Structures are given as structure tokens and as C-alpha cells.
Amino acid sequence: xxxxSAMTTMTNTYRAVQLRGKGGLDQLVEVKLPLVDPAAGExxxxxxxxxxxxxxxxxxxxxxxxxxxxxFVPGYEVVGEVDxxxxxxxxxxxxxxxxxxxxxxxxxxxxxxxxxxxxxxxxGVDDADTVALVLNYVTAYQMIHRSAAMKPGQTALxxxxxxxxxxxxxxxxxxxxxxxxxxCSERHFAHMQALGAVPxxxxxxxxxxxxxxxxxxxxxxxxDGLGGPATRECVRATRKGGTVVAYGFMAARxxxxxxxxxxxxxxxxxxxxxxxxxxxxxxxxxxxxxxxxPTSLREDLPKLLELLRTGQVHPKIAARLPLLAGARAQxxxxxxAVIGKIVLVRDGADAS
Numbered sequence: 001x002x003x004x005s006a007m008t009t010m011t012n013t014y015r016a017v018q019l020r021g022k023g024g025l026d027q028l029v030e031v032k033l034p035l036v037d038p039a040a041g042e043x044x045x046x047x048x049x050x051x052x053x054x055x056x057x058x059x060x061x062x063x064x065x066x067x068x069x070x071x072f073v074p075g076y077e078v079v080g081e082v083d084x085x086x087x088x089x090x091x092x093x094x095x096x097x098x099x100x101x102x103x104x105x106x107x108x109x110x111x112x113x114x115x116x117x118x119x120x121x122x123x124g125v126d127d128a129d130t131v132a133l134v135l136n137y138v139t140a141y142q143m144i145h146r147s148a149a150m151k152p153g154q155t156a157l158x159x160x161x162x163x164x165x166x167x168x169x170x171x172x173x174x175x176x177x178x179x180x181x182x183x184c185s186e187r188h189f190a191h192m193q194a195l196g197a198v199p200x201x202x203x204x205x206x207x208x209x210x211x212x213x214x215x216x217x218x219x220x221x222x223x224d225g226l227g228g229p230a231t232r233e234c235v236r237a238t239r240k241g242g243t244v245v246a247y248g249f250m251a252a253r254x255x256x257x258x259x260x261x262x263x264x265x266x267x268x269x270x271x272x273x274x275x276x277x278x279x280x281x282x283x284x285x286x287x288x289x290x291x292x293x294p295t296s297l298r299e300d301l302p303k304l305l306e307l308l309r310t311g312q313v314h315p316k317i318a319a320r321l322p323l324l325a326g327a328r329a330q331x332x333x334x335x336x337a338v339i340g341k342i343v344l345v346r347d348g349a350d351a352s
Contacts, residue, residue, distance in 0.1 A: 016108035045080030050106030075106015132315035208236035316340030
């Protein structure tokens, strides 16, 4: 018998949101896809939650190196329950809760991948909170501890601090006893202060000027999730010998759309300008690292799940929308003013 299934009878299709091509929200359409048994070495899950992020929008409107060929189902990270197990898979049982970094495939009722990609989810943790860990918190954790190697008592600048990764950075830096300067809009100042960060406005005066008013020599590390002009300001805000970690490009846009040219220009300003200024540039991409060697994610994600289980981290969920409301969720994200993570959940409804 090639597979074990949680159900003796099952429909032969499942619903998903498919991205048909590059363009507007109308390119995201609900479809029915054939339900197939997992091959040897694979498992199939019933998706209970998936995240929505700016990378999903970039896949739809711009260039992203790990975007599969159209049409495909978006969804960068998932949580779900195992409902079928392929031949040769051990250590997994039907009904077990698992999570994975998927890059695509999450906006769907079912997802099938190699078993090696899934990490067990402990009892008692929320699906939406868990989804926030898989991409946002692993990204933040690895940049803090693996890229910048931050130590207690140091200082850090976080741009886009009200976003999903930005919020994770602020919280995890606080746990690491690092003083955080959080760049965000003023309406989010109170939330940043509640997390122990010192907020500064993300617009108006240059970030480096504001940082040097608080830290004369600059911060030990800057985490740049914006790109564009913010990259140069992050370099100037960092002390000589410090580290600038670039991981996003939300501000690298032209006429409201992601710009490959603006992104490359930001990378060049860090790679060349950062080194010339005596700063250590680091480019972080979770998918690139995971594809090269998945070991670090498999080591770090369980640590974060334990922090979640024990109440030491509290992901901010901006909204919980129905599992197939991918287009609606991306529209919310594009409008801005989101604080935290937008999550699509099975049987979900609007919440904040």
C-alpha cells in the first residue's frame, strides 16, 4: 500500500487560490485542483493556516527568483494536519500537526511536499501564531544570531518595525537584551514602546540623523527591511565596524510597483557603499539559505516553537481571514497600515 490516509472516502479535488500570471489582484482566482496521494517520501496535509506577506505580492507584481512558473498557488508558510503519508516515511502519524516553509502552495485546502520539510508543532499553540514563526520569526532569529551575532547590551536599528518581520525582530532583540531603535509610523509608537523599543518616525527626517541623536556613534547593527533610500541611511546609522543586514525591499518601488532596478541599486549601495564606509554588509534570504542547507531552519524553528509554547514570544496577528481569501488579504497588505502578520486560517473570519 503506497499511502496511508486519514479518510476512507474523500473527494477527488480540493480548493485553492491560484495565481494565473503577473498583474493585479484579478490574477488570483479560486480553482479546484486534483487531489492525489503523496508519492514515496512525501506527506499530504490539510492546511489549517498560511501566511500572507509582501513576497507574495512581489511574486504577483514584480520579480522574485524563487517564483515558480505560472499558474501556481501562493503561500510561503503553512501549518496543517497530516492526512496522508507516502511510502517510506517514518516519524509522522496521521492527524499530527506540522508546519513548513513552502515558498508557494499555502493558499489551499491541501498541500503535499517531501516529509523532510515539515517540523512538528507542539500541543497548545495557535495555528496563526505558529505560521508567524515559520517565516517571520525564523528570519528575525537567524539575522540576529547567525548574521549579526548580536550580544546583550548592544544596540540595533530596525526599519519597517511594524511589519511582520520587523515586529519579530523587535521582540527577539528584546529577549536577547539588545537595545532596539524601531523606525515606524507614529501611530505604532505605543506598541513599540510596549515591546521595550525606542520608536523613531520612519518618514520625515533621515533615519541616520535620528539614530545619532540617540546613539552618538551609531548602532551596532541595522536590519533593513525596506531597501531603496533606507539602505544608505542604515549604513550611516551604523557605527564603523558594525553590521547592516539587508533582507527586504518594500521601499524599492517605482510608481507604487516593486522595481528590480531600485532593488539592485539598494544592494549596490550596501555592498559597495557599506564596505567603503567601514560597515559589514550582510544580505539575508531565508529561501536561499534553506535551499542551500535546511539544517539551520530545522535547528532554529523548534527553538522558536518552544518560546511560543512557553509564552516568551507573542506574534502580533494583524488579521485572520478565511483560508481562500488570498486576494482580499493581499489587498489589505497593499493598502498599508498593517501591524503584524496577516494569516489565512481554515474557517477563519475577520479579526485583529
